[in-house]
Amino acid sequence: MDTEGLDEIAVGAEGSVYRTEFLGRRAILKVRSPKGYRAPELDSRIRSLRIRSEARLIRDARRAGIRTPMIYWVDPAAGEMIMEDMGGETVKKHLDEHPEDADAICREIGRDVALLHNARIAHGDLTTSNMLISGGKICFIDFSMGVSLAETEDMGVDIRLLERAFSSAHPNLTHAYGELIDSYCRVKTQPSLVMDKVREIKERGRYT
Ligand SMILES: Nc1ncnc2c1ncn2[C@@H]1O[C@H](COP(=O)(O)OP(=O)(O)OP(=O)(O)O)[C@@H](O)[C@H]1O
Ligand SMILES: [Mg+2]
Incomplete structure (x- = not known):
């Protein structure tokens, strides 16, 4: 996803978090950034596993009865996911x-x-x-x-x-x-x- 023009909320070592919209709703985009020190193929595999694992845990946690954002969309290859903006x-x-x-x-x-x-x-x-x-x-x-x-x-x-x-x-x-x-x-x-x-x-x- 092209993040230019999006409102950046947080930039960390592992990635960035932006405010965006998804199907007309306020949403949060989380992107795992590529690591230059890893071989590109390995890097994209790791990013894909990590973002999928995070999305799955957020979902499983909600099933366990705690409040977590709804996951709207995951693009493992790009290391990106879009979730509900919880505000607050x-x-x-x-x-x-x-x-x-x-x-x-x-x-x-x-x-x-x-x-x-x-x-x-x-x-x-x-x-x-x-x-x-x-x-x-x-x-x-x-x-x-x-x-x-x-x-x-x-x-x-x-x-x-x-x-x-x-x-x-x-x-x-x-x-x-x-x-x-x-x-x-x-x-x-x-x-x-x-x-x-x-x-x-x-x-x-x-x-x-
Ligand atoms: N679903 C959400 N709704 C509202 N705000 C959010 C949401 N997800 C993230 N944020 C905001 O963005 C900040 C950073 O998000 P998060 O903690 O997921 O990223 P991070 O600490 O940079 O990630 P990581 O530790 O994976 O590198 C949060 O402290 C919060 O202010
Ligand atoms: Mg954090």
């Missing part, structure tokens, strides 16, 4: 501006991550920048590092990432983070397996 703002921004909402938001995040994990999906990049809040509801985006058929280890990594995101981006919201974990443990099947893994991952990190 990132949870990061919302928490910075409305810390008073933190407990309620965190309870919702905890429940949603548990639903995701119960469906054996790990997000892989769980930060408050990869969650949106729109119309008062939490929506998960950016499943580019996600894992299907997730193991306890993958889930532990998710929770550890969240914990780090809260301690670095939201250091004043430790109470809310506690609410998140309580809510996660109420909904997750066998939560102690994951929480033990989180402790193990932390211990590992301390010595490496």
